[in-house]
Amino acid sequence: MTVPPEAAEFTIPIRDSTDVLRARGSARELAARLKLGSADQTRLATAVSELTRNILQYAGEGTCTIINASDDHQRCIRVIVEDHGPGIPDIPLALRDGYSTGGGLGAGLPGVQRLMDEFQITSQPGHTCLTMAMNRPRTPFT
Amino acid sequence: MTEAVDFNVARWLEAQQEAVLDAWMSDIVSRWKKNYLHVVDTEHLHLQSRQLLEEIRKLFVENPNEFWEPTPDSKIVVLIRSLSTQRAKQGFKPADSTFYVLSLKRVLWRRLLQDRIAENKVALATCLAMIENVIDRLTLLIYEVYVETRERLIAQQSLSLLELSTPVVRLWDRVLMVPLIGVMDTQRARQTTERLLEAIAKYEATVAILDVTGVPVLDTSVAGHIMKTIAAAQMLGARVVMTGISPDGAQTLVKLGVDFSVVTTRATLRAGVAESLLLVGKRIVAVKDAP
Structure with missing residues (x-):
């Protein structure tokens, strides 16, 4: 499953681990199409992998929307990850390195924050939404 | 009718x-x-x-x-x-x-x-x-x-x-190699760990090379699984040499804050093989230089 070339927005339902692969594959593909470097492609794919995996672990299921938000000045990929799970009770704590309620390394959320250029969380029980974006200026060749 | x-x-x-x-x-x-x-x-x-x-x-x-x-x-x-x-x-x-x-x-x-x-x-x-x-x-x-x-x-x-994708290969006396390929999920990780531990015990291995060239994305969940495998291997007295992290992967892991400093890492499998042979007191030489 890939991002259709014309689509500015593409939503992938996240229900099992193959959806995680699809989501990060699609994100990487869009990044490649926008001619982002391979390090940036890896960063984006890893960030998408982290967040969609969190959905499976903490909420069971959700969605991942990948948006090509580029304009004349910059290339921008925005990713919105949403679920209707129990939510994150203490966001600053969840963003602290080494903190995990699920037995993980506790590096996922703070790590994603460092990998991406924009990162926001809104969370309440029943609806959690994480938005992140990667921005790169346009060069004459892109 | x-x-x-x-x-x-x-x-x-x-x-x-x-x-x-x-x-x-x-x-x-x-x-x-x-x-x-x-x-x-x-x-x-x-x-x-x-x-x-x-x-x-x-x-x-x-x-x-x-x-x-x-x-x-x-x-x-x-x-x-x-x-x-x-x-x-x-x-x-x-x-x-x-x-x-x-x-x-x-x-x-x-x-x-x-x-x-x-x-x-x-x-x-x-x-x-x-x-x-x-x-x-x-x-x-x-x-x-x-x-x-x-x-x-x-x-x-x-x-x-x-079954296919978690082989543990005996590279030399006391040296094992585990090429990880594809998606590492909980099940795969458990199987890899089991096989590696069995092989370490069986061959009395002191070094295990963990090659991650074939793992497409190293996120915290995959890294977590690998860390647990490494910890278990070290508990049996084997040193672990990790190879095949790509330059992009290394950058990403550092940003994520994943710390692999407890293991020896080498960029390529070639360097990893040289390092592990050194650890068991062996090295590879050209035939003409051999005594």
Whole structure:
């Protein structure tokens, strides 16, 4: 499953681990199409992998929307990850390195924050939404 | 009662059996000849189809006035199940597999419409409805069995893939190598750890090379699994040398804050092999330099 070339927005339902692969594959593909470097492609794919995996672990299921938000000045990929799970009770704590309620390394959320250029969380029980974006200026060749 | 309602589908079918079978088989053969006739034995197909037709006739005898509900152990269900399983395994497309009974419906309809009974609309409608009901049930059954068979096939394949993809290779005395390939999930990680630990104990290995060249994305969950494998190996007294982290992967891991400093890492498998041989007091030299 890939991002259709014309689509500015593409939503992938996240229900099992193959959806995680699809989501990060699609994100990487869009990044490649926008001619982002391979390090940036890896960063984006890893960030998408982290967040969609969190959905499976903490909420069971959700969605991942990948948006090509580029304009004349910059290339921008925005990713919105949403679920209707129990939510994150203490966001600053969840963003602290080494903190995990699920037995993980506790590096996922703070790590994603460092990998991406924009990162926001809104969370309440029943609806959690994480938005992140990667921005790169346009060069004459892109 | 009028004569029309007395019309008996079962008896009609019995009289028509040979003609129906002929027409049906030629319809099937013309559709399947391009792709499937080399996997289907036509004689066997005739035999099966005759059996099926016979069972359908019996259904009409047993349920002359009501609609048939399939029961799991009735002969016709068993027949369709085995036939559909076989086709799914032979690589039939679902549409071609269901075409088998849909073609029978077409043949029966055509013959009924040509029959004397077509003059009586009520009787005709009753007959068509009964045939329709049976064929619809069989179609659904074929589809269901098809999907079941395919799903079982996929499950088997992913299981064999799992078996395949976690080899532990003995590289030299006391040196093991584990090439990790593909997606690392909990199950894969557990299996890898188990096999590595068994091999360390069996070969009294002191060094294990963990090569992650084939792991597409190193996120915290994968890193977590790898760390646990490493910790377990170290508990058995083996040093772990990790190889194959790409430059992009290294940058990403650092940003994520994943700390692999407890293990020796080398960029390439080549460097990792050299390092682990050194750890067991060996090195590779050119033949001309050897003493």
